[in-house]
Amino acid sequence: MTPLDYEYLRKLLKERSGLDLSADKQYLVESRLVPLARRWNLAGIPELVQRMKNGVEALTTEVVEAMTTNETFFFRDKIPFDHLKEAVLPALAQARASRRSLRIWCAASSTGQEPYSIAMCLKEASALFAGWRIEIVATDLSRAVLEKARAGLFSQFEVQRGLPIHLLVKYFTQQGELWQLNAEIRGMVQHRQLNLLQDISHLGTFDVIFCRNVLIYFDQDTKAGIFAKLVRMLEPDGVLALGAAESVVGITNVFKPYPDRRGLYQPNTTPVARAGAALHLLKAVASAAR
């Protein structure tokens, strides 16, 4: 891969997915794109880049999808889901008692383990929400991972990474080497293709947003722009869950930490924070329009 090819790919990935590749990530690009080039019967990355420059959109889409990381597992990091069960859901059950509806968004849902973990948490807490309208919206950039998520079929390795055994027995059936999540839990989740860099306001407002292990791949300005979008899509008393290695500190003040629950954040409703959010949002809109 020539330096020019690498720069072309870096720029394109930044524009299309927000992925911020540093100058030393050629090995990562090669490891992901050489197999893709082979599938397209191309000799290597220079030929692949040339086809992209010629406007083969399907190939460009596959390149973006191949470069975005899709690692996930059930109840990843465990603690955010403990917070959800112990604090967030009981608080929302009280706060939304008259409305009797709940909207949860999983903003980088990959192959489905995270939204299905949330769905199982809600099912286990069904006594709190009997007769409620519950919506779990799962979005991802990649159509391929969404397809796998919709099928709800997982390998033995996948169901063992984080899924408590009693939930496996309760909600899955064995199909040969695979495990199929039951129709009721699958039916609780709506899967949609979505790019966080584009206008996402059509999704509406949510009571809980899980946006975990995706912002780590973005630069500071992109993160600030996405936080500004998220805060507008979250109810004033809603909750944002970030990944274990992610934080709002030093990036934005539109969110503040949720008391005593590490990794959870709430909208910061002070006038200064709201003004900051508006500014970041304008920048994000301008950047998307370029």
Added chain:
Amino acid sequence: MRTCLVVDDSSVIRKVARRILEGLDFQIMEAEDGEKALEVCKRGMPDAVLLDWNMPVMDGYEFLGNLRRMPGGDQPKVVFCTTENDVAHIARALHAGANEYIMKPFDRDIVTAKFQEVGLI
């Protein structure tokens, strides 16, 4: 340091499990069948047991029943680790008092996730 008793008739599996669990800061004891594992438990209850199902002399299922009937035998967290990967075996194990269940083959991530799930990490 927490202790874990690894019970498996395969010395290779015991070695692999030891390496993973020592990396998670456990002090490891080993036994090659259920009867020898019970002897270890009589001398002192471990914090955790990683338990194979099919073994000579006394299998894992029988060991678990005996362990849970011993004084203090309700304390160790027991994680089955077996090639028996069907729902019927899993349900039997949970009914007999297993806390978690690993289907072989396994790797470090799976062991870590399961030990985390039962509060050992």
